[in-house]
Each structure stands twice: as C-alpha cells, then as structure tokens.
Amino acid sequence: MRKLLTTVFGLILLSGCAYLGAAHYDELFGKEQPQQRVVAASTLEGAEFLSDVKPVLDSRCVVCHGCYDAPCQLKLSSVEGIDRGLSKERVYDGTRLLAQEPSRLLFDATSTAQWREKGFTPVLNERAQTEEANLAGSVLYNALVLKQSSPLPKQAILGDEFDFSLDREQTCTTMNEFDSFAKDSPHSGMPYGLPGISSEEFQHLAKWLRKGGYLAHIEPPEKGVLKQVERWEAFLNQDGLKHQLAARYIYEHWYLAHIYFPEHGDKHSYFKLVRSSTPPGEEIKHISTRRPYEDPKVERVYYRLMHDRSTILAKTHLPLALNDEKLARLHSQFIEADYQVDKLPSYKPEVASNPFKAFAAIPVNSRYQFMLDEAELIIMGFIKGPVCRGQIALNVINDQFWVGFAKPEMAATPKVGEMLLQHEDALALPAEEESNALPISSWVKYSKRQNKYLSAKVALANKMFANGQHLTTDLLWQGDGHNQNAALTVFRHFDSATVVKGWIGQQPKTAWILDYALFERIHYLLVAGFDVYGNIGHQLLTRLYMDFLRLEGEANYLALLPEAKRKEIKAQWYRKSPPSLTSFFEDELSFSQPTGIEYKTMDPQSELFNMLKAKLKPILSPRYDYTKVPEPLARINDLPVKAVNLLPQISFVLVKDGEDKHKAYTLIHHNAHYNISSLLNEEGQRAYDEDTVTIVPGFIGDYPEAIWYLHNDQQVAAFAAGLAKATDEAAYRDLKSEFAIRRTHPQFWQYSDILHRVAKEYRGVEFGLFDYNRLENR
Structure with a gap:
C-alpha cells in the first residue's frame, strides 16, 4: 500500500498538482490534530530550519505575510505564526458592529490547539506525519506548487484576475478546499502576484515540509x-x-x-x-x-x-x-x-x-x-x-x-x-x-x-x-x-x-x-x-x-x-x-494675543518656517536633507504637476555606484487637499493641481510602490529627464519599462535582495524588511 501511495504521489507531484480533494484526506491520512514541531536550534532539524528555510521565508514570504494586515492573518515572521496558520477573520474591518475577539500571537492563545479552537487553520500538515502526507496535506506547499505550475503571465502588467487592493476578498483556503480553489484561481499561487521562488529555494522548503516542517527559535541573547x-x-x-x-x-x-x-x-x-x-x-x-x-x-x-x-x-x-x-x-x-x-x-x-x-x-x-x-x-x-x-x-x-x-x-x-x-x-x-x-x-x-x-x-x-x-x-x-x-x-x-x-x-x-x-x-x-x-x-x-x-x-x-x-x-x-x-x-x-514676532514680508508663514528652522538648526537631523540630492535627480523636486500626479506615494531609486555599491533615494508624492475634514469623500477634497514631490537621500517609508534601478550616470540623467516629460499613463509605463523593477520582472527577487541589502546599510538598527503589499501593477 505504501509503495502504491508513493507512486501515486510521485505522479501527482510531477503533474504540479499536489492536492486531492476534500473527501480523500481524512481517509488517506487521518484526522487533523496539532503537531509538536518546535525543536531546539541545536538539533539537525532546528539547524536546517534556521540556515536553509528561515532565510527563504523571510526574504520571499514575510515581505507580504508579517503583520496585522497580512493576508489571512498568516504571519510567517515567527515560529508561532507559522504554526498558528490562517484565519478567514479580518483584523482590519471598519464595518463590524461588535468588537471582535483579539488574535494576537503570544497573548490571546498559548498553544496551537487553542488557535484551532479560535478558527485558525493550519498551513502545515497536521494529519499523519509521513513524507507523502506532509506535502499533500500542506497548504503552504500546495500554494508554492500552484505558482510553479501556473507562473506569472509573460507580460509587464498583470490582468484583472489579479487583485492587489488592500481590502480585496480573501479566500484563506483550507487544505480540504484547496482543490476547488486551485481550479478557480490558478493564478493565486504563492508568492501572489510576484515571480515564483527559485528552484533551489523551492527545494529547501519542500525538503523541510517533507520532513515534518520542524521549527526552531533563533538563538537566545548573549550573557x-x-x-x-x-x-x-x-x-x-x-x-x-x-x-x-x-x-x-x-x-x-x-x-x-x-x-x-x-x-x-x-x-x-x-x-x-x-x-x-x-x-x-x-x-x-x-x-x-x-x-x-x-x-x-x-x-x-x-x-x-x-x-x-x-x-x-x-x-x-x-x-x-x-x-x-x-x-x-x-x-x-x-x-x-x-x-x-x-x-x-x-x-x-x-x-x-x-x-x-x-x-x-x-x-x-x-x-x-x-x-x-x-x-x-x-x-x-x-x-x-x-x-x-x-x-x-x-x-x-x-x-x-x-x-x-x-x-x-x-x-x-x-x-x-x-x-x-x-x-x-x-x-x-x-x-x-x-x-x-x-x-x-x-x-x-x-x-x-x-x-x-x-x-x-x-x-x-x-x-x-x-x-x-x-x-x-x-x-x-x-x-x-x-x-x-x-x-x-x-x-x-x-x-x-x-x-x-x-x-x-x-x-x-x-x-x-x-x-x-x-x-x-x-x-x-x-x-x-x-x-x-x-x-x-x-x-x-x-x-x-x-x-x-x-x-x-x-x-x-x-x-x-x-x-x-x-x-x-x-x-x-x-x-x-x-x-x-x-x-x-x-x-x-482662539488665542487672542498678538505674536511677539516681527514680520517683514507679506508671506509670514514662509518667514515663520525659516525662523523656526534657524532656531532649531543645531539639532535638525541632516539625514534626509533634500538639498543634498545631486543633479540631475535634484530636479525631480520641481517636477511639473502632471508628472507628479502620475507618481505613486513612495518610490525607491537605487543608483549603481561602482562594482557592488549603491546610492539610494526616495521619491515622496504629497497629495494636496482642499481640506482633510471629510471622513469618506477624500477624492472630492483632492487638489490635484497643488500636488508636490520631494526626493531625499536614503529610505523613507516601509511600503515601496515603485522600485527604480539605474545602472549608470547616463540612465540617471535619462530617468530624471523622462520623468519630467511624463504627462500621461502611457509615458509613465514606458519609463517603467526602461528603468523600473516591476512586480513581474523576471529577476524581481534578485533586485529585492539588493534593495534590502542597501537598506540595511542605510538604516542600520532601524532596518526591517519592507512590505510589498502595495507594489503597483503599472
């Protein structure tokens, strides 16, 4: 029987479809029950998790699955989050009439069994712990396989079947539901809306999952x-x-x-x-x-x-x-x-x-x-x-x-x-x-x-x-x-x-x-x-x-x-x-006393800002001084408003500087408003003609929407000039085709690694992984 199952699973895996159907899982592998997965870092399984698996999860998965707003509450940033799994309940829900029970890791449940009672479902196999079952019964593995069998379309901009809105409908599929989910949404493999992970990375995760998905905590602090x-x-x-x-x-x-x-x-x-x-x-x-x-x-x-x-x-x-x-x-x-x-x-x-x-x-x-x-x-x-x-x-x-x-x-x-x-x-x-x-x-x-x-x-x-x-x-x-x-x-x-x-x-x-x-x-x-x-x-x-x-x-x-x-x-x-x-x-x-400041121009607000900056000059941080951005990138501060309107909120720019060095800049699009008094009609209060942009050295913001990579001074000049001339969506898309690392770029993950390496150099102790949930599809 075991040999037959092995043969069957070999065919299933080769076909790129590791899921079976709801009726068969319990029959083949038994009922689900939480497993004891956490092992010491000193064990072979623990060491392999920390050296081979965790780096892949961090760099390829946590960039979307790491916080309250992680899709399906799946937090792959910690041992407890991986073992807890998925929930169909939204944390961010501005329409609920009654408060929801909290679901904070380490606080609102102390065991995997308690999370199951709260409605969380596993992404790792919790049935019989055999190699076949560990793959066939894992939502995480099947989501990776689904991407391998249905990779991103070979096009720069993805179609409407991909929904990148923050409030998009979430499926949060269980293993019993995965068969129909895969048929209905073959484009939904993981990483979602991004290129698949490399063959070597896939093998690391597959080996880990096949052997039981053991987890280990990082080493304790030094004495x-x-x-x-x-x-x-x-x-x-x-x-x-x-x-x-x-x-x-x-x-x-x-x-x-x-x-x-x-x-x-x-x-x-x-x-x-x-x-x-x-x-x-x-x-x-x-x-x-x-x-x-x-x-x-x-x-x-x-x-x-x-x-x-x-x-x-x-x-x-x-x-x-x-x-x-x-x-x-x-x-x-x-x-x-x-x-x-x-x-x-x-x-x-x-x-x-x-x-x-x-x-x-x-x-x-x-x-x-x-x-x-x-x-x-x-x-x-x-x-x-x-x-x-x-x-x-x-x-x-x-x-x-x-x-x-x-x-x-x-x-x-x-x-x-x-x-x-x-x-x-x-x-x-x-x-x-x-x-x-x-x-x-x-x-x-x-x-x-x-x-x-x-x-x-x-x-x-x-x-x-x-x-x-x-x-x-x-x-x-x-x-x-x-x-x-x-x-x-x-x-x-x-x-x-x-x-x-x-x-x-x-x-x-x-x-x-x-x-x-x-x-x-x-x-x-x-x-x-x-x-x-x-x-x-x-x-x-x-x-x-x-x-x-x-x-x-x-x-x-x-x-x-x-x-x-x-x-x-x-x-x-x-x-x-x-x-x-x-x-x-x-x-x-209202405060009714006159100011003690003597103003000399018809623009007192500008005067006041200058006086305040002079007053606090000794302690003003120079880290993000926009006047230190060199030409021609500095001209971006004076972009025509039509070009500014095209920009996303946060854009990171990497400029190659020598063999293995980069300079980093952030473009920040400031949306202007007639007022910010409206709770629900923000679009009606937008003053588009007053939008501005600031380019600063380093990284401001944690959710990049556009990533630009410039290889040399000629590209820097062409990018700055092209941005100034962009007046419509078509021109912006052409510019991205020439200089941007889109979410569909075949080498997206290699550039993501460069981005994080440079950010670590710039941010030091403030460094953390960026979140890619807001990457634009343009």
Missing part, C-alpha cells in the same frame, strides 16, 4: 545582554508605590518598542516590554488585555523584557536603545522627582484610559520630559502601531507636516498642571467607551468636553501672554541643545505613513506644535487606547476625535503668526470644509 535585562527588570519592579506607578507609566508608553542594548555590538537582540504575573527570574506569563492599561486581574503586575524572536519588519519596527544614561534619566525624572504616591490608581476604564487621572501624582514636567526624550518613538506608535493601516484611518492628517514641541518651561508650569487637574474629566478620551461605542452620541459628548478644555486652555494662555509677554519662537523646545527628537516630519502616503527626525523637504502646508496635554492625548487616543479589533463606533470615534487634536496642534502653531493673518491662513487650509469643523476654533476658542 551580556541578559545581564542588562536583569538590571532593567530590577529597576522596573521595585516595591515602592512611587516605583510601581512610574513603571506603569513607562510601560504604557514603551510597550510597542523594540528595545535593544547598543553597547553589545551590531547584532542586536530585541525585547518587548510586557506585563507578566510572574516576577523577574521566573518564566514570563503574559497578562493579556486588549489595551496596555486595562485591569490585569492579578495582585501584582511585573514589567518584563521578553526576547522578540520574530523577524523584524520595517512597518512595525520601533527601535529604542537602553543604556546607563537612559536609566539615570528615568531615575531623575520619576524617582528623584519630588512627589509622593499614597495609592496606586484604579484600573477602571474611566481612570485607566485617562492619563491625567491615572498619573496625576507624577509631576507634569517629568511626564512631558519623558515623552520629549523619545518623541519620534512616541509618534511612531500611531504611525507603526495597529491604528496605522488604511486610508480612512490616515485621512485625518496632511501628506507632509512639521512637528515641534512647546518647551517644558512653558508647557509644564505649575499653572498648567493645576489647569490639567481641574479639567481632567474634560480631557477624557474615547477609549473609556472601550471597544464597542456609539459614534454619533459619543462624538457630541467628547466635542463638548474638548470645547470645555480648550476654553480653559485659551483663557490661561491669554492671561499668561498678556501685558507684553507675547509668544515668540522661544516657545519651542530646542532639544536641550542635542536631542534631534525636537523637530520631526510626518509624511502620509495615502494608506500608510512615516515619521522621521528633522524638518524634511520643502516648506509644508501646515505644522503642529505639541504641548504636554496634546501629546499625551494623541498617544492615548491612537496607541494605548486604540483597539484594532473594536467595532465601527470605536474606530470612527477615534478618527473623529483626532480631528480635534490636529486642529489643536495647528492652533498652537497659528498663535505664532500675525493675529490678523491667522483666520485667513486657516481658511486656506480648510477650503470647502463643513462649517461644523471650520467653526470649531472660532473667537471664543
């Missing part, structure tokens, strides 16, 4: 790193109430970070700060809650550093360096500071979701300085956290704007602290409604609270800056003379976004100046308080409330402009917007 972990866990888990409150505050701001210890060389081990029911020295037992501040339901919370063993992805990578200097800084901010904690705050939603209540005992100045020290990281939380994905989530911000911060001496005075305490209820955030919310009634409630707080804030500001004490550029935090976090640029790329240090590119349309209360609310709205599994009401209310916070940040910036010009400039920002929003900051909610 020096583990000593640092012990030291930091000791600091975060001291018994005093002051220490416990400080640790809770730190955790709620750092829980998304990839923590590393830079003194231990370039091969960084990354850690996640997690809540555990067990103290340092014992195995971590996760406290699993939807949000980082929810009731842990244990007597004592311990804050632990968990080794992150998954592949690092650019779109979720938030590196945070910890060292002796950082430890001393935290000690001075939270332990040496003069305050007393008599009782730890409640975990009730109305308290825990409101940092102004929960952490009222900690001085405002300590909290604000802590956030300023790692301002890019904090803002990166809503750029790279779960809230980041999708056009509806991101159409609340402009495509390019600069961010500065009010200095602590002005934003964290005793008067400001007293005002925050008096209005802590008005500062409540939508997260107190938890994950099921009614959007309209809740929006009315929170808009009234925001009005109440703003009235108090403006009244205090008008009083503080009366009698000649007017606002000037001295308002800005200057990074203590060395911290580049003091000036940031946020780029929106339609349905993704990026934040970087420095004020990058041409002068933007708007800017934000954040004070402590505003900065804190953005974090607790979009990061700590956001539940990606929440219902439509929760997600909609989060989006609507962010309108208030954006307007507040812009109002802080407007206060530096001539009083007579503020309304005019704001009206230009919000052309054609609904009256309900444009009237939100009218006279009674």
